[in-house]
Amino acid sequence: MKSNMIKIMVSLAAVLFCFGCSAKKQMYYWGNYSDSLYHAKKNPGVESLAKHKEALENIVEESKNRNLRTPPGVCAELGYLYAANNNTKKAIELFQMEKQTYPESTILMERLIMQTEKRASDDDPSKNTSVGKSIEQEKSIGGSTNE
């Protein structure tokens, strides 16, 4: 019984200790990512998507300012939005950045770069279904689409 008590005390102490640590050492800066993404999903539209893009830009910038590794997936997601807006150069730059920060993302990033390049070289936009259209589809998941 006594050892149980001690175990409980130790684990409680461990939990408190962990909270103490996490407050001191920051691992990532995620800004208001979840909020802006949630709102972009819930109220799909140009405005909410622009806000989310702004949130992503802010994460990339703040991470740099604070000398932190950009959180996994953020550069890629921002690149994906640029690709949807036909900004191929910026999109590929961001996919490369993700690959550099996280070499384990190479397979997916190469795939995205390939898709984006293919799309850019394709003059007929109606032929292409990959990146841009997907963003359009994404907007309608929530059910109620305003547009």
Add this chain to the structure above:
Amino acid sequence: MSKSKKRMPVLGIFLAVAVIVAGCAPKATTKGVEFPLMYEETPLTILILPPMNESTAAEAKQYYATTVQEVLSYWGYYVFPYEITSDILKMEGIYDAELIRSVPLAKFREYFGADAVLYTTIKKWDLQYMVLASNLTVSIDEELKSTKTDRTLWTYNGTVVVDLSGGNTGGGLAGLIVKAVITAANSAMADYVPYARQANRRALSSFPFGKYHSDFKKDQSMQFIDQTPEKEKNK
């Protein structure tokens, strides 16, 4: 003799208290004991698959999906951008959670470079509004599977109860009134992103750390406590 007799009630009380405390406290176990395969395979990249929503709350899937990537990243893994990967899966015609289950795991490795995939089923997503306390009760089943060996590396089946009443505002009647006002305001806001994040975080408390965490491969002996309340377990 008389001395030990005297000590008996004290010892008795101590034992009774210890039994009560031990009985109430959820049992603690360690990550290394429960999930040895996580340390054997040490996956680096995790693909979060769209959750299956069995709860009555239609918005549960979105709350879960928009918070899980951020939360999981703090465990030190490369987490694939969910917005992109779920999009790709949808374009491949496998957005449906039932269909996803039928995809061979090696495919996720081949296509995305994922070492492991995370399956989630949301069983319950309940909001309870009360005057002095509001709760969000989330029951989820999660399973992390290796794309190399098809083995289950980690599981979580449990319930997390998040208190929505805005934290501790101090005692006394004034404190209670303030708390009631905060509860009402919180419920009216209907913005549960932070709570969804908290539920996710708590469900992951037994998840071993990955490469980018300072405790990578060092947390085998770390204890965790089952978050499921007793009354939920007995259901």
